[in-house]
Amino acid sequence: xxxxxxxxxxxxGCAEIARKVARAIHLSPNSTLHAVASRSVExxxxxxxRNGLSPTVKVYGSYSELLExxxxxxxxxxxxxxxxxxxxxxxxxxxKHLLLEKPTALDVGELDRILEACESNxxxxxxxxxxxxxxxxxxxxxxxxxxxxxxxxxxxHSSSSYSGNSExxxxxxxxxxxxxxxxxxxxAGWYCIGAIMWAMNYQPPSTVTALPSISxxxxxxxxxxxxxxxxxxxxxxxxxxxxxxxxxxxxxxxSGSNGSLHLEDFIIPYEENSAFFTxxxxxxxxxxxxxxxxxxxETLVESELPxxxxxxxxxxxxxxxxxxxxxxxxxxWPKVSRMSQSVMDAVIKSIEFGFKPVRM
Amino acid sequence: xxxxxxxxxxxxGCAEIARKVARAIHLSPNSTLHAVASRSVExxxxxxxRNGLSPTVKVYGSYSELLExxxxxxxxxxxxxxxxxxxxxxxxxxxKHLLLEKPTALDVGELDRILEACESNxxxxxxxxxxxxxxxxxxxxxxxxxxxxxxxxxxxHSSSSYSGNSExxxxxxxxxxxxxxxxxxxxAGWYCIGAIMWAMNYQPPSTVTALPSISxxxxxxxxxxxxxxxxxxxxxxxxxxxxxxxxxxxxxxxSGSNGSLHLEDFIIPYEENSAFFTxxxxxxxxxxxxxxxxxxxETLVESELPxxxxxxxxxxxxxxxxxxxxxxxxxxWPKVSRMSQSVMDAVIKSIEFGFKPVRM
Numbered sequence: 054x055x056x057x058x059x060x061x062x063x064x065x066g067c068a069e070i071a072r073k074v075a076r077a078i079h080l081s082p083n084s085t086l087h088a089v090a091s092r093s094v095e096x097x098x099x100x101x102x103r104n105g106l107s108p109t110v111k112v113y114g115s116y117s118e119l120l121e122x123x124x125x126x127x128x129x130x131x132x133x134x135x136x137x138x139x140x141x142x143x144x145x146x147x148x149k150h151l152l153l154e155k156p157t158a159l160d161v162g163e164l165d166r167i168l169e170a171c172e173s174n175x176x177x178x179x180x181x182x183x184x185x186x187x188x189x190x191x192x193x194x195x196x197x198x199x200x201x202x203x204x205x206x207x208x209x210h211s212s213s214s215y216s217g218n219s220e221x222x223x224x225x226x227x228x229x230x231x232x233x234x235x236x237x238x239x240x241a242g243w244y245c246i247g248a249i250m251w252a253m254n255y256q257p258p259s260t261v262t263a264l265p266s267i268s269x270x271x272x273x274x275x276x277x278x279x280x281x282x283x284x285x286x287x288x289x290x291x292x293x294x295x296x297x298x299x300x301x302x303x304x305x306x307x308s309g310s311n312g313s314l315h316l317e318d319f320i321i322p323y324e325e326n327s328a329f330f331t332x333x334x335x336x337x338x339x340x341x342x343x344x345x346x347x348x349x350x351e352t353l354v355e356s357e358l359p360x361x362x363x364x365x366x367x368x369x370x371x372x373x374x375x376x377x378x379x380x381x382x383x384x385x386w387p388k389v390s391r392m393s394q395s396v397m398d399a400v401i402k403s404i405e406f407g408f409k410p411v412r413m
Numbered sequence: 414x415x416x417x418x419x420x421x422x423x424x425x426g427c428a429e430i431a432r433k434v435a436r437a438i439h440l441s442p443n444s445t446l447h448a449v450a451s452r453s454v455e456x457x458x459x460x461x462x463r464n465g466l467s468p469t470v471k472v473y474g475s476y477s478e479l480l481e482x483x484x485x486x487x488x489x490x491x492x493x494x495x496x497x498x499x500x501x502x503x504x505x506x507x508x509k510h511l512l513l514e515k516p517t518a519l520d521v522g523e524l525d526r527i528l529e530a531c532e533s534n535x536x537x538x539x540x541x542x543x544x545x546x547x548x549x550x551x552x553x554x555x556x557x558x559x560x561x562x563x564x565x566x567x568x569x570h571s572s573s574s575y576s577g578n579s580e581x582x583x584x585x586x587x588x589x590x591x592x593x594x595x596x597x598x599x600x601a602g603w604y605c606i607g608a609i610m611w612a613m614n615y616q617p618p619s620t621v622t623a624l625p626s627i628s629x630x631x632x633x634x635x636x637x638x639x640x641x642x643x644x645x646x647x648x649x650x651x652x653x654x655x656x657x658x659x660x661x662x663x664x665x666x667x668s669g670s671n672g673s674l675h676l677e678d679f680i681i682p683y684e685e686n687s688a689f690f691t692x693x694x695x696x697x698x699x700x701x702x703x704x705x706x707x708x709x710x711e712t713l714v715e716s717e718l719p720x721x722x723x724x725x726x727x728x729x730x731x732x733x734x735x736x737x738x739x740x741x742x743x744x745x746w747p748k749v750s751r752m753s754q755s756v757m758d759a760v761i762k763s764i765e766f767g768f769k770p771v772r773m
Binding site for chain 2: 069070072073076092152159199204206207210212214223262264265268277279281284288289290292296298299300301302306308309310311312313315317318321322323324325333334336337338340341343345348349359361399408410
């Protein structure tokens, strides 16, 4: 059932990912797309035409115009990371709720300024990590919380990679030091760090250590790297690999004392309407160790809406809570983003310190 | 068709794993079990009875007696690692071909002495890693060698773990510093290192780095650890996790520039007669990034013999080459073992040096 007072979104920046989120806003029952903005009105118009946006959607040739539109309740901001600090703070100051693409900032200092602006202006903040919102994620958390079937968490490995072609490696915003200086760590590693911290219920690791295996382009932007996180008291270790130079991967493997969970499409499910993961519990080897007593069991989770539409829906629900019901903005989502950004800072620091462990 | 001159095996040590290999010798068409030995004749007799060995199988109450039996062509030696140096060299000196359980020795210096004894006595050496011999392994190598479908190797992650109960953690030979001092690294990590080196065609890594996350028992034996291997020139990175404290896992994930391969039972297949892995090649995200253009494809590989029988068969084939056809012992298998042992040494050294990278 359509919402009579949907949250009115403005999209700031016509990146490829904005096409996906424009559709998600359309699909989300409590949201509507009110305006799109680019640095030139031609680009914004092309975006509107290409994506079949309704003629009622306003088209702006500057970000400021969109932020000044009083009918915009919330902005989705897929700008290059370098521009986040400026425009995210302006958005908050214009009382626009903020759905900010990842990585949220160049470092946690910048993110803190954005979060402070959101808090002092009473607007909701959320980053654009979509996979948290898939019902599969909740189902996995349910199993990971089962102390009998899964037990205590022991190790996590995640990878996020794709093979950039030469056009990408030469020209994409993600490899430009003045636009997305965090490179593969910010773009692909963000998800791995998020998944690891999600699995650990956002408990900060004791140390973060980058490994002496890193590829950079001629401008020094990270194209591939690997790092580990360690929780001393809990004796948990996590590793992640992120790369623009390896085949498409979105792996998450989590091992507990009594069970283990695997999936290879955690960021973008293979299919839109249903997604699966495998779970193994109580595995033992049969007599003579010639086989296993159990095999991984596939759990299939259907979803009526794509995960990005569920993200928009959840964000809009929180926005309506603030705008209509007078609730305070939810503080969990900013914490989630801040945790990923802090770990990312520690990875960078570890690299700069010659791959030494960095205490958090 | 049964071999008229099968290789006659003696089993030295009645460990649990010896039951599996006794059966494998029985199943392998070019092998026969001639004798079993333990430190007491009662243990050896119990082993023979429990495993339904033919009454023609000789039962010895000492290892020396077995090594002096001129009808024993080859020995399978599943003794605690600490005892390998002494007994493996004696076996070679008694002209017995040597199938030696892993880890092959406490360090590469010891292994070199064993390998020298084998070489100077003209006997075949092989370690007891069974999974190399499964036809699935050959099929995986075929795909990994496909420069179009897989491309250049980029990253590898492997884990080998099982959850030892309190009886195991208190009393098992694998946690005793005077018997299997390498603990989980030697027992479980051996396989991960072997898989990584197998994937890399046994090219030595530039550096090996243990991570600052290690669990030991009160005697200092490693119960859980994690390490990484790095090939500088090739820009390849591998990580592995081995543990006696985590749920049963045998994961191997290999990522190339154009494809990726996954399996979760690489050491012991879920089932004896067929095993599978998944392979993905040329994956891209569909328009709007709402799904993948391809999903992992399962490749099923059937095997008439269990992998341990194929190991015995291959070993016996080489033994017959030496004993009957006058061939030189094959030198590839000793190299394979030596590579794993060398990497293991580097992991230990990295731990001792405070988790610094160790050049190889």
